[in-house]
Amino acid sequence: MTDVHSTIASVKGFKVSGIHAGLKADGALDMALIYSDTPCMAAGVFTTNLMKAAPVVVDQETLAKNSTHIRAVIVNTKCANACTGQQGIDNARQMQRWTAERLGIGEDEVLVMSTGVIGTQLPMEKIQRGIGLAVDALGAENWEAAARGIMTTDTQPKMASYRAAQGYSIAGIAKGAGMIAPNMATMLGLIVTDAAANYPEPAAHIRNPDLGDMLHSGAEYSFNRIAVDGDTSTNDTVLMLANGASGISARYNELSTQLDPVCAHLAKAVVRDGEGATKFITIHISHAFDYDDARSIANTIATSPLVKTAFYGGDANWGRIIAAAGRSSAKLDPNKLKLWVSRGEELRRELLLFENGMPTAYDENEASAIMHEPSIVVELDCGSGEPNGYTVWTCDLSHDYVSINGHYRS
Amino acid sequence: MTDVHSTIASVKGFKVSGIHAGLKADGALDMALIYSDTPCMAAGVFTTNLMKAAPVVVDQETLAKNSTHIRAVIVNTKCANACTGQQGIDNARQMQRWTAERLGIGEDEVLVMSTGVIGTQLPMEKIQRGIGLAVDALGAENWEAAARGIMTTDTQPKMASYRAAQGYSIAGIAKGAGMIAPNMATMLGLIVTDAAANYPEPAAHIRNPDLGDMLHSGAEYSFNRIAVDGDTSTNDTVLMLANGASGISARYNELSTQLDPVCAHLAKAVVRDGEGATKFITIHISHAFDYDDARSIANTIATSPLVKTAFYGGDANWGRIIAAAGRSSAKLDPNKLKLWVSRGEELRRELLLFENGMPTAYDENEASAIMHEPSIVVELDCGSGEPNGYTVWTCDLSHDYVSINGHYRS
Numbered sequence: 001m002t003d004v005h006s007t008i009a010s011v012k013g014f015k016v017s018g019i020h021a022g023l024k025a026d027g028a029l030d031m032a033l034i035y036s037d038t039p040c041m042a043a044g045v046f047t048t049n050l051m052k053a054a055p056v057v058v059d060q061e062t063l064a065k066n067s068t069h070i071r072a073v074i075v076n077t078k079c080a081n082a083c084t085g086q087q088g089i090d091n092a093r094q095m096q097r098w099t100a101e102r103l104g105i106g107e108d109e110v111l112v113m114s115t116g117v118i119g120t121q122l123p124m125e126k127i128q129r130g131i132g133l134a135v136d137a138l139g140a141e142n143w144e145a146a147a148r149g150i151m152t153t154d155t156q157p158k159m160a161s162y163r164a165a166q167g168y169s170i171a172g173i174a175k176g177a178g179m180i181a182p183n184m185a186t187m188l189g190l191i192v193t194d195a196a197a198n199y200p201e202p203a204a205h206i207r208n209p210d211l212g213d214m215l216h217s218g219a220e221y222s223f224n225r226i227a228v229d230g231d232t233s234t235n236d237t238v239l240m241l242a243n244g245a246s247g248i249s250a251r252y253n254e255l256s257t258q259l260d261p262v263c264a265h266l267a268k269a270v271v272r273d274g275e276g277a278t279k280f281i282t283i284h285i286s287h288a289f290d291y292d293d294a295r296s297i298a299n300t301i302a303t304s305p306l307v308k309t310a311f312y313g314g315d316a317n318w319g320r321i322i323a324a325a326g327r328s329s330a331k332l333d334p335n336k337l338k339l340w341v342s343r344g345e346e347l348r349r350e351l352l353l354f355e356n357g358m359p360t361a362y363d364e365n366e367a368s369a370i371m372h373e374p375s376i377v378v379e380l381d382c383g384s385g386e387p388n389g390y391t392v393w394t395c396d397l398s399h400d401y402v403s404i405n406g407h408y409r410s
Numbered sequence: 411m412t413d414v415h416s417t418i419a420s421v422k423g424f425k426v427s428g429i430h431a432g433l434k435a436d437g438a439l440d441m442a443l444i445y446s447d448t449p450c451m452a453a454g455v456f457t458t459n460l461m462k463a464a465p466v467v468v469d470q471e472t473l474a475k476n477s478t479h480i481r482a483v484i485v486n487t488k489c490a491n492a493c494t495g496q497q498g499i500d501n502a503r504q505m506q507r508w509t510a511e512r513l514g515i516g517e518d519e520v521l522v523m524s525t526g527v528i529g530t531q532l533p534m535e536k537i538q539r540g541i542g543l544a545v546d547a548l549g550a551e552n553w554e555a556a557a558r559g560i561m562t563t564d565t566q567p568k569m570a571s572y573r574a575a576q577g578y579s580i581a582g583i584a585k586g587a588g589m590i591a592p593n594m595a596t597m598l599g600l601i602v603t604d605a606a607a608n609y610p611e612p613a614a615h616i617r618n619p620d621l622g623d624m625l626h627s628g629a630e631y632s633f634n635r636i637a638v639d640g641d642t643s644t645n646d647t648v649l650m651l652a653n654g655a656s657g658i659s660a661r662y663n664e665l666s667t668q669l670d671p672v673c674a675h676l677a678k679a680v681v682r683d684g685e686g687a688t689k690f691i692t693i694h695i696s697h698a699f700d701y702d703d704a705r706s707i708a709n710t711i712a713t714s715p716l717v718k719t720a721f722y723g724g725d726a727n728w729g730r731i732i733a734a735a736g737r738s739s740a741k742l743d744p745n746k747l748k749l750w751v752s753r754g755e756e757l758r759r760e761l762l763l764f765e766n767g768m769p770t771a772y773d774e775n776e777a778s779a780i781m782h783e784p785s786i787v788v789e790l791d792c793g794s795g796e797p798n799g800y801t802v803w804t805c806d807l808s809h810d811y812v813s814i815n816g817h818y819r820s
Contacts, residue, residue: 234736318529323459
């Protein structure tokens with residue numbers, strides 16, 4: 001297994017900052033900037049929500065024109081710049097322009113991200129001032145400040161880094177907390193590497209389409225596998241920049257294999273810090289009728305309020321898990337289902353609760369003990385011939401989730 | 411409009427009871443029995459969950475053999491008899507048999523319903539004793555006791571009755587509270603009428619297939635339009651019995667038109683008493699691209715935890731409503747959407763919040779005042795040419811929902 005750290009020292013050729021622009025009332029960091037000394041190959045994965053936020057539209061346009069010379073990403077919190085019409089688009093472009101001017105680079109070399117409340121316009125004076133502060137604060141070792149600068153209801157900054165034996169690094173920051181569904185999240189992720197991504201030899205080294213493929217694949221097994229509340233945000237974006245500053249060219253398969261656990265580390269950090277979360281839950285479906293069924297069952301269980309409140313209460317109410325599977329629209333033979341719960345995060349099939357269409361003679365105290373653990377694995381084997389494994393990471397639904405989201409805008 | 415009452419005096423030829431069989435620890439009523447002096451035409455609509463509870467399986471089998479001579483329905487709470495394998499089926503049949511024996515009728519003249527915890531076997535000694543008590547307690551005017559005898563986490567008994575000018579009555583009881591999704595609910599409903607349902611003249615009077623059609627139609631515009639938490643139960647069942655004791659034959663169109671508001675009254679009562687609910691919310695979608703899209707948008711909004719917590723907090727965070735529409739998988743043109751909120755339960759388009767892809771210049775205090783009302787209407791016009799109206803009733807997501815469901819089994 002690769003060794004991914006929860007901190008970031010530095011990544012060659014990248015300077016970053018996190019500053020307070022006056023967007024958050026409590027004085028916390030509320031904007032972040034990522035800057036590369038040299039042009040980056042860049043790729044992005046974006047929300048599937050039809051109500052795309054203005055920064056998503058602008059980034060997609062920018063990457064369509066220029067995905068080989070990206071130099072910077074500017075991020076603001078507190079306002080998502082979503083459902084803001086033409087003025088929102090104009091404001092996102094202005095944010096891009098101001099950042100380019102202050103950095104002395106081209107407008108189409110800057111990407112923008114916003115997160116926060118939907119349906120309000122960006123406070124442009126504060127944004128302009130913030131961009132100035134963020135440029136002034138750039139430094140190679142400011143990754144924690146940058147990670148804090150993109151937080152909304154997150155309680156912890158989310159960082160991941162991996163130092164490859166080949167001599168290059170991969171690092172990333174993310175924010176999550178609520179509006180997290182399978183298929184992205186109110187999730188912003190920003191991954192950088194100093195591996196070379198634009199070497200001339202096509203087959204052996206990373207070219208731009210490869211970077212996109214790699215990021216999509218990395219996201220598919222990480223950010224697309226997490227659920228806090230099942231709501232998909234208008235702003236979900238994961239960007240990846242590769243500046244080649246290490247001077248080392250990475251092979252596609254190697255870099256892709258190293259990227260996956262970095263993405264997974266960030267995705268799991270998002271779930272662990274889900275709004276009000278008290279438990280980390282791994283849901284693994286095996287032997288479903290087909291892959292889509294496995295995904296459907298996993299996501300239905302992961303987003304069921306009844307399942308999630310039972311986990312919060314430490315109640316081994318496994319019937320709700322079986323009932324969620326039953327309403328998932330997947331084909332199922334009730335008599336072939338087997339359900340286990342286990343401690344921790346590994347697939348261990350520790351305690352069998354259900355088989356042959358009915359509960360086993362399991363020990364209720366043992367089940368309750370497992371349900372009170374901070375990390376729990378749910379494994380459901382659907383009993384068909386094909387493996388069709390699918391994993392989703394989720395958290396419980398607590399009183400605090402309701403408190404946080406009942407008054408988010410205030 | 412028809413005049414539906416929230417109480418039931420009596421319905422000719424029906425005797426009912428609600429008793430305490432010792433299933434609930436607090437001594438509350440926990441079983442109910444509905445009995446008709448004469449054979450009834452009967453029909454049912456059942457859960458779409460693949461993990462059908464044993465009583466659902468048994469009722470579907472019974473109705474397939476005999477839907478023209480049903481005499482009784484026995485109901486227990488506290489145990490859903492779901493995910494209980496062959497023993498569960500045997501127990502449901504035993505419950506049917508005991509009821510038939512005590513009433514001196516045939517086994518296949520009895521239907522059974524169970525609600526409560528999934529995955530435990532019925533406590534058959536208590537059930538047997540309860541059946542005896544329920545038969546002994548039968549009376550024409552015990553409808554409130556019967557309605558109380560089917561309650562789980564419901565805080566109020568749910569009854570509806572309508573006295574037709576033609577001289578017959580329609581009445582029903584229901585239970586809901588949690589595990590309520592569009593497409594039924596942990597919802598048990600039992601509707602009776604003394605209108606004649608087996609008259610010989612085919613066209614003018616109700617025959618058995620008609621009763622089923624009528625009930626399906628009634629359910630489609632009521633029980634299938636409500637959402638508490640989006641979870642679909644293993645036990646959802648609505649039964650309808652028609653005994654003809656009034657001696658009056660009802661015309662299909664008339665009875666169907668009268669049945670709909672009785673179903674709607676019960677369905678709304680389920681939402682009003684949703685687990686932890688503090689607000690009653692009507693969501694109406696119009697001018698979606700097609701009918702399926704309208705339903706998909708309405709149900710996505712109604713089951714979004716972020717939307718529901720914002721309603722709980724009285725926060726006019728309408729961006730979450732728009733974002734939920736955007737992720738619903740329906741086709742949408744963001745710039746054609748219009749969103750209103752209104753006080754009460756009627757479609758009034760009181761305050762326009764969003765159009766042309768951005769917020770209007772609405773008064774935030776006015777929006778907040780509406781969001782603090784106990785009943786709120788959300789209207790979303792998607793701007794396509796066709797009306798495609800679709801309404802869902804739902805409630806907010808509160809701290810109490812989490813408390814109730816975190817420890818449901820204890």
